[in-house]
Amino acid sequence: MPGSEAVRRTTLREQIADALRDEVIAGRLPAGRQFTVKEIAEQYGVSATPVREALLDLCAQGLLGVEMHKGYRVREFTYADFRDMVEARSLIVEGIFRRSPDRALGAVTPSALASVRRRAEEASRAAAAGDLDILIGYDLRFWRELAAIVGNPYISGFLNTVRVQGWVFTVPLLRRMPTLRGRLWSGHSELVEAVARQNAVEVERIITAYNQHSLALIEASRPV
Missing domain, CATH: 1.10.10.10 (Winged helix-like DNA-binding domain superfamily/Winged helix DNA-binding domain)
Structure with a gap:
């Protein structure tokens, strides 16, 4: 053929x-x-x-x-690049909800939410355990699915690109730390529940806290 x-x-x-x-x-x-x-x-x-x-x-x-x-x-990314990545992903995610919170959150179907919830639970467990290799895969899938159900394919694609770049920069730095248990962001499930409640204010609070956590963690990894 x-x-x-x-x-x-x-x-x-x-x-x-x-x-x-x-x-x-x-x-x-x-x-x-x-x-x-x-x-x-x-x-x-x-x-x-x-x-x-x-x-x-x-x-x-x-x-x-x-x-x-x-x-x-x-490609070699810098700390300045990472700060820009965090800002970019923040603008993308916040834009999904700020453009029309009711439209974005109200579009979530029970089946789609159940799938994202499973990803969230898996990512949260891996993060809490400090298992970086397992976390990366679940984290990327979680954000892809979450963006897909509340945004559009282009937004989901942009967010995934930025998140992949962010992991490329952070992974070598995180591997230098003696332990990652309890240090990685594990709020995936909390975020999903806020989405399920259609609480845009809570979603924004969680995203803001996540971005602050990311910047603080990477700052702590800088060589002395």
């Missing part, structure tokens, strides 16, 4: 992009790391085309940069 190969190629492209994104977030492809299309293609045992497409996708998401005649480099 003429279209079957294109579908497989697109799927492979997405799979490679997802795998590399996970490697970058986890810090296994650290900031500043250089690599080529050939290197990644050999690593995954695939042709260069889907790898090149996947790398361009990650460039568009701000995770990689292209270096002339050298290939690609994992």
